[in-house]
Amino acid sequence: VTQPISAVPAVDPTVHRAGELVALPPTQTLLACSGQTHRLTWSAGTLTAPDHDDLEGEQLLTALGAEAVPCGQVLTAWRAAAAEPRVLVLASRGPSDPLTAAVTPAWAAPATSGPAGTGGSSFGWYAYSPIRGGPSGASGQAGAAVGDGDPADPIPGLLRLGGGLPARLVASVITSWTVALRDGTAPAAVQPALTAALIGRVHLAVAQWLDEPAVDIEIGVLPPGQPATHTTTSGSHRLQLPFSWLTDVWVPGLATVLGRFTLDATARGPDLLLDTVTTDGHHDQLLLRRA
Amino acid sequence: VTAGVHPNDTPPDPPPDPVVRPAGVVAPELYLRLVGERILRKARAGGSAAGELGTAASALAAVGGVPADVAVTVLDDYTLAAGLRGDGDALHRLHRSPPHRSGTPAAAPVAPKVAGCRAVPPPAGTSPVGGSGDGWAWEVHYAVLADDETTLAVSASTPPPWEGNPSRRGRGRPAPHWRMGGSGGMDMGDDTGRVEPAHFSGGGGGGSWAGHYSTRAALSAGTRWLELDGHRVELIPTSPPPVTVQDHSEGTPVESYLRHALAAADPNRDRRGGSDPAVDALLATGALDPGSAVLAEYRAVHADAPNRPARYWQSPPGTVMVSQFGPFPTSVPQPGGGAAAEDLPECWRSVRRTVTAPAPVGSLPLGVATPLVEGTAAVLLALSSTPDGFTVDTIETGGQAADPDGEQVTSPVFAWWARDDLGQWYLGDWSSWSSTGTERTGEVLYRPPLDPRARTLRLLPTMPSRRAVIDVALPDWTAAS
Numbered sequence: 219v220t221q222p223i224s225a226v227p228a229v230d231p232t233v234h235r236a237g238e239l240v241a242l243p244p245t246q247t248l249l250a251c252s253g254q255t256h257r258l259t260w261s262a263g264t265l266t267a268p269d270h271d272d273l274e275g276e277q278l279l280t281a282l283g284a285e286a287v288p289c290g291q292v293l294t295a296w297r298a299a300a301a302e303p304r305v306l307v308l309a310s311r312g313p314s315d316p317l318t319a320a321v322t323p324a325w326a327a328p329a330t331s332g333p334a335g336t337g338g339s340s341f342g343w344y345a346y347s348p349i350r351g352g353p354s355g356a357s358g359q360a361g362a363a364v365g366d367g368d369p370a371d372p373i374p375g376l377l378r379l380g381g382g383l384p385a386r387l388v389a390s391v392i393t394s395w396t397v398a399l400r401d402g403t404a405p406a407a408v409q410p411a412l413t414a415a416l417i418g419r420v421h422l423a424v425a426q427w428l429d430e431p432a433v434d435i436e437i438g439v440l441p442p443g444q445p446a447t448h449t450t451t452s453g454s455h456r457l458q459l460p461f462s463w464l465t466d467v468w469v470p471g472l473a474t475v476l477g478r479f480t481l482d483a484t485a486r487g488p489d490l491l492l493d494t495v496t497t498d499g500h501h502d503q504l505l506l507r508r509a
Numbered sequence: 510v511t512a513g514v515h516p517n518d519t520p521p522d523p524p525p526d527p528v529v530r531p532a533g534v535v536a537p538e539l540y541l542r543l544v545g546e547r548i549l550r551k552a553r554a555g556g557s558a559a560g561e562l563g564t565a566a567s568a569l570a571a572v573g574g575v576p577a578d579v580a581v582t583v584l585d586d587y588t589l590a591a592g593l594r595g596d597g598d599a600l601h602r603l604h605r606s607p608p609h610r611s612g613t614p615a616a617a618p619v620a621p622k623v624a625g626c627r628a629v630p631p632p633a634g635t636s637p638v639g640g641s642g643d644g645w646a647w648e649v650h651y652a653v654l655a656d657d658e659t660t661l662a663v664s665a666s667t668p669p670p671w672e673g674n675p676s677r678r679g680r681g682r683p684a685p686h687w688r689m690g691g692s693g694g695m696d697m698g699d700d701t702g703r704v705e706p707a708h709f710s711g712g713g714g715g716g717s718w719a720g721h722y723s724t725r726a727a728l729s730a731g732t733r734w735l736e737l738d739g740h741r742v743e744l745i746p747t748s749p750p751p752v753t754v755q756d757h758s759e760g761t762p763v764e765s766y767l768r769h770a771l772a773a774a775d776p777n778r779d780r781r782g783g784s785d786p787a788v789d790a791l792l793a794t795g796a797l798d799p800g801s802a803v804l805a806e807y808r809a810v811h812a813d814a815p816n817r818p819a820r821y822w823q824s825p826p827g828t829v830m831v832s833q834f835g836p837f838p839t840s841v842p843q844p845g846g847g848a849a850a851e852d853l854p855e856c857w858r859s860v861r862r863t864v865t866a867p868a869p870v871g872s873l874p875l876g877v878a879t880p881l882v883e884g885t886a887a888v889l890l891a892l893s894s895t896p897d898g899f900t901v902d903t904i905e906t907g908g909q910a911a912d913p914d915g916e917q918v919t920s921p922v923f924a925w926w927a928r929d930d931l932g933q934w935y936l937g938d939w940s941s942w943s944s945t946g947t948e949r950t951g952e953v954l955y956r957p958p959l960d961p962r963a964r965t966l967r968l969l970p971t972m973p974s975r976r977a978v979i980d981v982a983l984p985d986w987t988a989a990s
Contacts, residue, residue: 410539422550
């Protein structure tokens, strides 16, 4: 029996176009848990811990005072973060933006560090340590962490999980808010965070596309459903994109393809049709065909 | 997966109006987050620019552009994000932030009793307090008779050690160690016979030391004299000067904030880059009109500031303020980078006047507390005039102590204006201080030096809209010293 994580209950993956969560390939990572090495598996928007026969029952025992198991801690934290805009603030903006600090989440710390016997919620105690100059490494990073962090903040630990899970968590958050914006249910208070999340990622993608870290670019945010546009004048670029660009283009890793910047991606059956623009402003369409 | 290329010769439709207009005014929270995104770009490059975000967040929170808790959340999140990218300093800042976030004190402080001091000549052959034993000339300035401790403010000075003996030049003189308490401190007693150990805090170097002897339990608040290590000091009763509070707001909250920020900012604050994060934030969010008089005033003061390099006006015209995130209205360049003296507000012209008359030297007990003024209050213990300026021993509570590095969301603290009966202005700044997070204690140094012709001095601890007014009658300094 596995513990399903309904990453974003409001999301029906079938209604999405190119960037639906189901389009991301399944992945897994390993986690030290209960004296063994357990798998955490993500597939089509769902995170599970398949090595636990009855994780739900274990979590009930945790609520009664038993020590929380790391797999359960991760799944609980994942569920809480799966629609949390703050994930987009902390998470990587793209491959050239790795998180390099070591993070020691509660599920990787000695059991005595948590409030054992107080009813469970012992996850969330972190230590952070910068590792200057190194790329993102394997999950865990135990041993190098120093200092202490916010005991109620599990997001940094989730973002340092291995196996590409952080990208899936980010995808869940982005997909959740794409739907909410489309349906008009996103509260106004979250708009600044979503807009900044889009602009920060677009900027990095354009900088990589042009190989120009200090690129002069103006970015506008469009309402849901509006087509993305790009204009260039005298070396400066102007992009206008809806938040759904993140879901349809950025999450699947299609921001730049064959030297082109992708403005939009739509499904054509099993294939993807990309609306792209070249650095000199010409518009192309690319068809990504599943072999 | 295979890829095919299909040229699209059809020009795209004209772009519709965006919901967020990056070329126009930006909502304050979004502005802060875009500054945060820029910080992350710098963090990725191995740099750190958290100060920009903290300063911008403080400005927008101060003028009501964004709730303070939102400003704190944005700053903390982006600081953590920078830390996760390897900015170790960011994590340290994050971890030390909470204790520095003090709130408004529940009530105004009560000033302790402060008395002037006069040292009693010691018996022949002994070393006096306020005298010149052991080669040091001692002076006792004032006594603070608080509920929880008793304090004597002292200073010691001596001629340079090479004076009269050129061969000793460069060796320096050892500190008056035993006078500073050494390892065991000294005893302080009162006229009731109570004696408490007193310990020295302070410092100095070369030929000048200054500090306080304080007991850990209060001596009698009604005592007529104190004895320090057996040397008697007579206390001279004084009445605290009157204090009132007045409204001085001019214009909008943003204008009040900027005028206050000019005087209250740490002289070293925000001087590292080529822009002013606070002004840029106010401009970008539409809180400040680029053509406003207060901005011209702000720039004129900065341009004229001695030892304060010109900042935002050094950017070329049209510079994108939040670089690469859209052409937000930015600090408008000021050709020449300077300002004529006549462009300065009168108080700033006065502060930067040339002083020729030697300032008086001496101390004056104050013992006055301000009411809460926009969430901040101060206790002013004593004033000391020196040739370099005059100082006021001060305890400030409430507000958010100015953060020189712009790493936290701060709230306004006092700007230390003063004006004499000749109409001349003075401006103070903390010259030495310690902080507990809720209270800052130390010395505010006012400049220029006090005019010897002045007979009264109006101390004006000033917040953006209101200020305390403390009228101090100045003594005959010749007689006092």
